[in-house]
Structure formats: C-alpha cells, structure tokens
Amino acid sequence: MKQYNSSYYEDLIIGEYQYIVNGIEKANTLFNLNVVYNNQFAKHALAGNAPVDNNNRTWKCPQCNPNEKRLRLKIRDVSANRSGDYIIRKTMINGKEVLQVKLIDILPDFENMNPPAFTLPAGEFTMIKQ
Template sequence: MKKIICIISILIVSICKSQSIVPLYGSGHAGENGYYYKDLDNFLNQYEGTWLYTFGNTSLKIVLVKKVKMPFTSITGTYYRDVLVGEYEYYENGVLKINTLSNLNVNHNKFYSYNLSGKNRINKEIYPKCIDCAVNEYRIKLEYSEPAYKDYQGFDSYMLIRTVTENGVAKLKLSFIEGNMRGFKIPNNNIDDIIEITATYKIPFGEYVLIKQ
C-alpha cells in the first residue's frame, strides 16, 4: 500500500511540474512562483554563437549563449526563465579596450552576473524602429554592463539585435543604445553612504554588423 501511495505521489509531482511549464512569450503569466517560462519556439537559438565586427584594426567580438531555466526572484517567489547571455571583446585601433569573454566559463545562477543578458522581444516599431524588419519580426533587447560598474545600480544602456542572412552569410545587426549613465551604490545599505558615479563605457554607442564565425 505504501508503495502505491509513493508511486501516486511521484506521478502527482511530475504532473504538477509539467503543468508549470509555459511559453516564454505570450503565456499570459507574469513571474508566478514555481513556473518555468520556456523558450518553446526556440526564438533565442538564432542568436547563439560567436559574432565578429571588424573595421580596419577595430573589432568587436560577441559570444552569445542560451541559458535554460535560470532562476528569477520576485515578490511572489522564485520562477525560472530561459534567457540569452553573452560576453564581448573590443579592440580599438589594435588596442584591447575590454575583454569579458572568460566570464562565460562561469556557470552563474543569476542572469545579471553576465555582462550581456536578456529575453525581451522587441517589435519593429519600438525605438529605434527597424525599417527593414518584416511585419512579425522581433529583435531582442540585451542589457549591457561592464565589470567596473557591476556594483552599481541605475544604468540602463542596452544592445538591440536581430539576425539576418545576406548572400548566404549569417549576420547580427546590432544597435548599441545609450541610456542613463549615472549609477549608484549604497554600501552596507546605509543611505548616508551612497556613492554616485558616471559610467564611461569602453565600447562606443552606435550601429554594428557582426558576421557569424
């Protein structure tokens, strides 16, 4: 009898877990405790890989990886989402300005521990508008950060990217958008000790076209 009860309990737990999986996009749920927002249509997959922009001796390399079932915390509890994360390397006139690629070797359990991260789909009408995008085409928004400013809050610059294939070549079209450059941190949660800073990012804002390697 105990064995039957045990088997039934396992089945109930399995069913509950399967029922908690919902689409990452368009599910109608919003950060509900225990839910897993899964990229069921593999939208994030198109961005994975190593991408390279070059112009003379200046280059920008971005490596993007899809992380599955990463934990998020809200006032309702803990839930899970698939998310795109990445790191980068930037040379300007042959001089290395910044390289965070090694951070991808670390299996962080928080998405914001990576210097590029996001899962939000952006349609063609959202700034900056995408004139070349198809009617139902989406881009993805990646929050941008640099290691020097990881302890600060308030920055909101981001990269907006889309994938295209031109003459058989896979490309990543990227808009690096400047947001609020003022950040702050509160040591030991003491508001009287607040420290403010203005960020100066190593990678210039603007438009880039990267080729898949």
C-alpha cells in the first residue's frame, strides 16, 4: 500500500494476525485488516518497509541468493501492548511456497517500569502456505 509519511509517499506492507495455542485463540487482529488509519505503520499489528540484505548482522542468510531481498517489519503484541521487530523471507521448500520469519528484537517499553511480558512466540519459524 502507498503511505504518506508527512514528507513523501512510500510503499508499506501491512497486516494483521490471529494467534492460536492448542485450539485457544490468544489474540486476533484480523478484523483491522481493511481499516485505513492516518498512520498505517503505527496502527496495524504488522507493518514495515525496511529491506534487509544477506549480510545483515541480525539474521545472516548464507542460503539467500546474492540479490535476494528480505524485509524487516514490526509486530505489535496486542495482549501485552508491546512491539517487536522481525525479518521475513519468502522462499520455496520442497516445492512449497513458505515464509521464513525470525523475531529479532522485542522493543523496550520506556513508559512502564515493569512492562508485561511479550506474549507472542519468539524465535525462528517457517510458515507454509495452506
């Protein structure tokens, strides 16, 4: 989507998520997917537009093609009102289109001396298109 950031227009990836553990829904922001906010980056649960190269120190990618682009996005944990950064890579595994995702940073909460724990799973994940 095209987003005006008060200086210029830029491309922005936005999204929402549903998080289920053992059949129990822990968080669901999918109903916000079509909402248009004044600041899409700040309001959507998933948003970003920062390209990442293969040698980025936060998640090196020796298996990536030399010109392959990955993307750094933010995810908002709606249960804890905290945010984190992750890197996403689109690739193929065993002939199936997948997304490889790694949560690389949980952002500090400067307004709260004892912030709630980040409740979304941390780590590296492979998501298979179904």
